[in-house]
Amino acid sequence: MWPAPVTLTGNHVVLAPLTPDHAPALRDASADGALHKLWYTSVPGPEEMEAEIERRLGLQKAGSMLPFCVMTPDETPVGMTTYMNIDTANRRVEIGSTWYRRSVQRGPLNTEAKRLLLAHAFDTLDCIAVEFRTHYMNQQSRRAIERLGAKLDGVLRSHQIGPGDAIRDTAVYSIIASEWPAVRANLTWKLEQPRC
Template identity: 80%
Template sequence: MWPAPITLTGTHVTLAPLSMDHAPGLRAASADGELHRLWYTTVPEADEMENEITRRLSLQKAGTMVPFCVMTPDGTPVGMTTYMNIDATNRRLEIGSTWYRKSVQRGPLNTEAKRLLLSHAFDDLNCIAVELRTHFMNHQSRTAIERLGAKLDGVLRSHMDQGNGVIRDTAVYSIIASEWPAIRANLTWKLEKPR
């Protein structure tokens, strides 16, 4: 399997292979801020968490996703993220299906999580490109992706049915291998500078 499940650990976050054991903590995380009510993204409701974990693990078994539980350093689950749309032949993947409980948003956790995922993708897996996608109207996510240093490749118009009556326009961003050293340096600087 490429990539194989792995635990990635930093100062502010741990990304662990997702398991059903994470369900209770992820139910609490989903309820923080009622994230499932956001119309432009998909966050599982607390009572749907086991189904979402099962869905992600079945995609892992099929070889198209590697799901992670996002945790604080003390092991508290605060969200999920994945490697998805995996193309092992061309050494490309997407970081996506990411959500965090409201109380940890806009802090160092996301920056470090992305740095860990990107470092593993480029430094260990030898990826040639990593994509990040979001709803065109998800300005918070687009700003965060752009702050990473990813470049907008374009917008896929009427790209997908979100299942809530909304047809999503998808903003597609990417980072290519030659850009990774500068982006790594910038993310490291952001994490090390005084707050």
């Protein structure tokens, strides 16, 4: 299996292989801020958590996703992220289907989680590119992706049909292997800065 399940550990976050045992804490995390009610993103509601974990694990078995439980350093689950749309032949992955409980947003957790995932993708898996996708209207997510150093590849217009038959335009970003050293240096620098 490429990529194989792995635990990635930093100072602010632990990314562990997702299991059904994470469901109770992830139900609580989803309820924090009612993230599942945002129309421009797809966060499972508390009552949908077991089904979402099962869905992600099914995609892992099919070889198209590697799901992680996002946890604080004390191993409290606070969200999910994945390598998805895995393209083994071309050594490409997308980092996506990411969400975090409201109380850990806008802190170092996301920056470090992305740094860990990018480092594993480029330094261990030898990826040629890592992609990010988000709803065109999700400005918070787009700003976070751009702060990582990803560049906008383009917008897929009328790309998907979402809840309530809303049409989604998808903003597609990527970081390529030659950009990784500069992106890594920038993310490391950001993590070393004091936060007010």
